[in-house]
């Protein structure tokens with residue numbers, strides 16, 4: 136067996152101890168006589184897993200008690216569509232700050248249900264920077280302001296939490312949750328699909344101010360109602376129990392490793408190593424994002440000559456460095472370096488990049 140360093144943007148690499156524990160427990164969970172994935176979600180084993188996962192997530196992210204945690208299926212995209220149904224009245228304004236592909240997606244999902252206002256848009260600049268807070272055109276009566284904390288494809292990341300006064304801020308943290316300490320009180324809600332930084336695909340997390348949950352929202356089926364979901368402890372229907380269990384193992388691993396402060400330090404070092412190689416390559420490699428808002432999680436970069444893309448990917452894979460191909464919207468390369476990517480993996484990539492340049496520059 137040879138596990139490579141996997142730079143996939145999502146689903147992404149998982150910590151090896153998590154995979155090993157899942158493997159060891161695959162046939163029998165504890166003394167249950169069956170795998171956790173074969174047991175009722177109403178049974179004592181899964182209930183314990185679900186509760187422990189929430190307790191650990193609360194500890195990891197320092198989630199205040201007056202914020203609810205809801206586990207959902209359907210990915211971050213489904214949450215994007217349900218935000219306006221739950222937190223805005225029909226026809227009410229909701230402000231969207233679009234800083235890349237995922238901000239655009241959030242806007243698209245909301246449009247059928249609110250008067251979506253693009254308060255700021257980085258598209259004209261190719262999403263290489265984040266429009267300054269002073270240039271945003273916020274609606275005074277908006278239901279909420281939506282931002283994408285880290286743009287997974289374009290590689291731009293908010294480094295400061297913008298002030299939005301009385302209007303609740305909602306943040307898509309799909310690709311940066313748990314990557315550094317965060318003051319959740321600055322948000323009405325944050326959410327994340329798990330498959331970047333929290334575990335496997337198939338489960339998402341919504342962390343929401345209980346006061347925001349009091350809003351009437353718009354007519355919707357019970358299953359789309361976050362108040363109903365909370366009341367049913369995220370088990371209004373059969374939850375994705377395997378994914379929930381895997382998320383629990385991943386969160387536990389992050390706590391064991393030292394929590395978000397430790398990951399913030401590792402992530403800063405990892406990002407610095409890669410941007411340094413790019414910036415010191417004399418144009419052989421290029422990242423076009425404004426330095427102050429470069430993502431610590433996703434590093435998109437281009438080679439000076441596109442003809443080198445294929446050999447780069449081929450030789451990288453041969454060196455045990457996989458999934459470096461950039462998103463089809465941008466081309467080039469992208470190295471996703473979430474919490475589960477060890478520093479040794481990033482160092483191996485940096486060494487490979489320098490060597491590749493020496494041979495092809």
Ligand SMILES: *Cc1c(COP(=O)(O)O)cnc(C)c1O
Nearest residue numbers: 210211212237287307309310328
């Ligand atoms: C991946 C991603 C999404 C979409 O997640 P799905 O789980 O596929 O719906 C949304 N926002 C961001 C920032 C992402 O990285």
